Amino acid sequence: MDFSFTEEQLMLQDVARRIAQDVIAPSAEHFDRNGEFPLDNIRLLGENGLMGIEVPAEYGGAGMDPVSYALAMIEIAAGDAAHSTIMSVNNSLFSAGILKHGTEEQKQTYVRAIAEGREIGAFALTEPQSGSDATSMRCRAVKQADGTFVINGKKSWITSGPVAKYIVLFAVTEPDKGARGITAFIVDTARPGFHRGKTEPKLGIRASATCEIEFADYVAQPADVLGVEGEGFKIAMGVLDSGRIGIASQAIGIARAAYEATIAYAKERKAFGAAIGTFQMTQAKIADMKCKLDASLLLTLRAAWLKGQGKPFSAEAAIAKLTASEAAMWITHQAVQIHGGMGYSKEMPLERYFRDAKITEIYEGTSEIQRLVIARAETGLR
Numbered sequence: 001m002d003f004s005f006t007e008e009q010l011m012l013q014d015v016a017r018r019i020a021q022d023v024i025a026p027s028a029e030h031f032d033r034n035g036e037f038p039l040d041n042i043r044l045l046g047e048n049g050l051m052g053i054e055v056p057a058e059y060g061g062a063g064m065d066p067v068s069y070a071l072a073m074i075e076i077a078a079g080d081a082a083h084s085t086i087m088s089v090n091n092s093l094f095s096a097g098i099l100k101h102g103t104e105e106q107k108q109t110y111v112r113a114i115a116e117g118r119e120i121g122a123f124a125l126t127e128p129q130s131g132s133d134a135t136s137m138r139c140r141a142v143k144q145a146d147g148t149f150v151i152n153g154k155k156s157w158i159t160s161g162p163v164a165k166y167i168v169l170f171a172v173t174e175p176d177k178g179a180r181g182i183t184a185f186i187v188d189t190a191r192p193g194f195h196r197g198k199t200e201p202k203l204g205i206r207a208s209a210t211c212e213i214e215f216a217d218y219v220a221q222p223a224d225v226l227g228v229e230g231e232g233f234k235i236a237m238g239v240l241d242s243g244r245i246g247i248a249s250q251a252i253g254i255a256r257a258a259y260e261a262t263i264a265y266a267k268e269r270k271a272f273g274a275a276i277g278t279f280q281m282t283q284a285k286i287a288d289m290k291c292k293l294d295a296s297l298l299l300t301l302r303a304a305w306l307k308g309q310g311k312p313f314s315a316e317a318a319i320a321k322l323t324a325s326e327a328a329m330w331i332t333h334q335a336v337q338i339h340g341g342m343g344y345s346k347e348m349p350l351e352r353y354f355r356d357a358k359i360t361e362i363y364e365g366t367s368e369i370q371r372l373v374i375a376r377a378e379t380g381l382r
Contacts, residue, residue: 003067003298003301003305005067005071008064008068009064009065009067009068009071012049012050012053012062012064012068012071012072013068013071013072013075015048015049015050015072016048016050016071016072016073016075016076017075019044019045019048019050019076019079020075020076020078020079020080020083021079023041023044023079024038024041024076024079024080024083025078025079025080027041027080028079028080028082028083028207028349028352029346029349029352031080031082031206031207032080032082032206032207032352033206035199035201035206035207035209036207037162037163037207037208037209038082038083038086038207039163041083042083042086042087042117042120043117043118044117045076045083045087045117046115046116046117046118047116047117049061049062049064050062050072050076050087051087051090051091051114051115051116051117052090052091052095052111052114052115052116053068053069053072053091054066054068054069054091054095054096054099055091055095055099055111055115056099059099059107059108059111059112059115060111060112060113060115060116061095061111061115062115065304065308066242066245066304066305066307066308067301067304067305067308069091069092069245069246069249069304070245070246070248070249070300070301070304071249072087073087073088073091073246073249073250073253074249074250074252074253074256074297075253076253077249077250077251077252077253077254077257078253078254078256078257079253079257080207081204081205081250081253081254081353081356081357081359082204082205082206082207082208082356083207083208084249084250084253085159085205085208085250085359086120086159086160086208088243088246088247088250089121089122089123089159089160090114090115090120090121090160091246092239092242092243092245092246093121093122093123093159093168093239093240093243093364094114094121094122094123094166094167094168095111095114095115095121096238096239096242096243097168097184097226097227097235097236097238097239098110098111098168098186098226099111100235100238101184101226101227101228101231101235102186102226102227103223105223106186106223106226110166110186113165113166114166119164119165119166120160120163120164120165121160121164121165121166121167121168122158122159122160122161122164122166122167122168123158123159123167123168123239124155124158124161124167124168124169124170124187124213125137125155125170125236126155126156126157126158127139127153127154127155127156128154128156128212131157132365132366132368132369134170134233134236135178135179135182135233137153137170137171137172137182138153138172139151139152139153139154139155139169139170139171139172139215140152140153140171140172140173140175141171141172141173141183141185141220142173143173147221147222148219148220148221148222149171149173149183149185149219149220149224149225150217150218150219150220151169151171151185151193151215151217151218151219151220152215152216152217152218153171153214153215154212154213154214154215155169155212155213155214156212157200157210157212157363158210158211158212158213159208159209159210159363160208160209160210161196161209161210161211161212161213162196162199162209162210162211163209164189165188165189165190166186166187166188166189167186167187167189167213168184168185168186168187168226168239169184169185169186169187169215170182170183170184170185170232170233170235170236171183171185171232173229173230173232174230177230179233179234180230180231180233181230182230182232182233182236183225183229183230183231183232184225184226184227184231184232184235184236185220185224185225185226186224186226187218187220187224188224191218191219192218192219193215193216193217193218193219194213194214194215194218195213195214195215195216196211196212196213196214197211197212197213197214198211198212199211200212202359203355203358203359204352204355204356204357204358204359205356205359240364240365241313241314241317242307242317243364244303244317244318244320244321244364244365244370245300245303245304245307245313245317245320245321246364247321247324247325247360247363247364248296248299248300248303248317248320248321248323248324248325248360249300249324250360251296251321251324251325251327251328251357251360252293252296252297252300252324252327252328254328254332254353254356254357254360255289255292255293255296255324255327255328255331255332255357256293257349257353258328258331258332258335258350258353258354258357259289259290259293259331259335261335261339261348261349261350261353262286262289262334262335262338262339263277263286265338265339265342266282266286266338276338282338285334285337285338288334289330289331289334289335292323292327292330292331293327293331295323295327296320296323296324296327296328297324299316299319299320299323299324300320300324302316302320303316303317303319303320314373314377315373315374315377315378318365318370318373318374318377319370319374321360321364321365321370322367322370322371322374324360325357325360325361325367326361326367328357328360329357329358329360329361331357332350332353332354332356332357333354335350335353335354336350336351336354
């Protein structure tokens with residue numbers, strides 16, 4: 001592995017950093033407080049190639065590699081985690097599956113619109129009664145004599161659901177086949193039979209709109225099937241592997257922002273006649289924060305590099321996400337503690353970093369699921 005970044009990677013990182021610090025960070029408190037979807041900011045990301053980083057240029061993307069994506073995600077997440085959540089879904093969960101399994105027409109129609117930032121995409125796997133156990137989903141797609149599918153059922157916790165134009169949906173087409181009876185579809189939310197539920201009032205990443213969606217006799221055409229019928233679960237798991245690199249990067253960005261704020265505060269804040277950064281207990285926390293942050297970064301870059309080389313990366317992505325998400329939770333916790341009362345106040349962004357960090361341990365595979373993935377890869381046991 002060679003982590004000396006190319007000129008193109010550094011240029012993309014710089015673009016992401018400037019947008020994050022000049023536009024996103026100053027507006028983050030407003031969007032967090034009001035729970036508004038930051039559409040103008042997201043369009044700006046699209047205009048600068050950040051909504052389709054790994055999407056080839058012929059489909060409207062930047063045509064870059066997974067390491068570039070990780071670097072850019074870190075910068076946007078350091079500005080605001082909610083923006084990076086929207087960016088992650090469009091880049092990985094929505095676009096990745098279509099790029100790998102979609103037809104040429106699907107790529108041109110759906111991926112281009114998302115990569116250019118003209119539309120918002122979403123990914124619908126989770127249901128009210130099935131989260132980690134995705135094979136127990138109940139959303140049904142019944143094939144008709146004319147080849148169409150009639151879809152009925154609910155999906156929950158759909159990131160960007162309230163505003164998405166297109167959604168990659170997973171539904172049961174052959175109930176007796178278990179995981180092999182799930183098919184992926186591309187849904188146009190403007191068609192009859194699609195309904196959005198209320199926007200969820202979340203603890204963190206509040207500018208990233210999330211809702212339940214429902215299908216009531218929604219008709220999907222044969223051309224709306226993504227990949228091969230019955231291979232939807234396989235598609236979903238492959239997409240989540242890629243998505244975990246994005247969430248690991250997001251966690252690093254949140255943790256870095258909290259860490260940098262802590263370093264500045266430890267130098268400025270005085271207690272007992274000295275800067276609190278001179279106290280051994282504060283120094284110990286800072287040292288541990290730095291170690292966890294660097295370990296998370298290197299593990300995430302390893303997973304991204306492996307993916308870019310076309311090598312297996314499933315276990316490495318799980319390791320990166322597990323390490324980075326738990327590091328983000330720990331680092332933001334310590335950052336709040338070092339800031340004391342100010343860390344608990346909404347006058348500073350520390351409490352937002354703390355709230356935002358928690359979701360990285362939950363979505364796109366909980367920490368518990370990551371441990372299962374890692375252990376099974378190590379032992380070969382199921």
